[in-house]
Amino acid sequence: MKTLVQQLANYATYHRDPRNIATHFVGVPIIVLSVLILLSRWSVDIAGIAVTPALVVFIASSIFYFKLSLGYGLAMFIIHGALLAVASTFATASTLAWLGAGVGVFVVGWIIQFIGHYYEGRKPAFVDDMIGLAIGPLFVVAEMGFLLGLGKKTQAEVEAIAGPVRRREVNA
Template identity: 35%
Template sequence: MRDIERLLSLYGESHQNKTNVLIHAIAVPSIYFVTLGLVWSIPVPDWLAQFNVTWAHLIAVPVLYYYFMLSGPIGAAMTLLTIASFGGINLLVYLDISVWKFCLALFVVMWILQFVGHKIEGKKPSFLEDLRFLLVGPAWWWTHWLKRMHISY
């Protein structure tokens, strides 16, 4: 069994209840977005800022590398989510909405929702056993869409 299949299978064990799955379908990509937004909000040194690069851009590179190492289609899908997330961050900036305040508030709400989902499920979150599951969650979210498009991961 490939590593991605094993990780997704283990993650899926604590995500069987339809309500929990629905909550995660909303919360997981939202948390990915707001985490990038929070990291984007950390000030960068002037030498880096002159290239219009943030910490979020720098962190996205090894994160996406990890996803591509797990699976090409998952890596490509996560690249799309990353691009959409940066687009959302740029929209917040354009609308003059504080990125860090918006992202922090949404981060708290989405994590509360996830814990509610796990309470309903009756199983603890996977990341409490292995921190890699913080990255597996978005991949798991994408597998549902990839299956619908008949793309194997």
């Protein structure tokens, strides 16, 4: 399995334009939310716990993120846990409300993503490697941390491989 830095650096090579990264701050979380909404509708009772496909995805992704990094894994667990809680509120909504929210948010999220990749001039990372679908949310959390001054060592290691985020030149 690739390391945290290898995963982030590979993903980052597709995301060096600051406008693309900015669209990911919005698009990726709402795509994750939409998938959790769509997977939250059906459940099986196991020992008194309503186990949904959304919960299974949450647990599997949490294990993946914790294997990469305890700190980032904890951040992802908290964020995805909050998204799972929001998504689960749609499980009991009418079919139209549940499906409309899930599909509608999904489409909006991907439109935002493709706008970002238009600025980047590159296809999304998952086109070349499906693991990009799992790394995208982690990338957003890491980039937000970098902006807040956290994870400087990780940021330096990622940028040593992927290069720095491009600065936009302002015409005077």
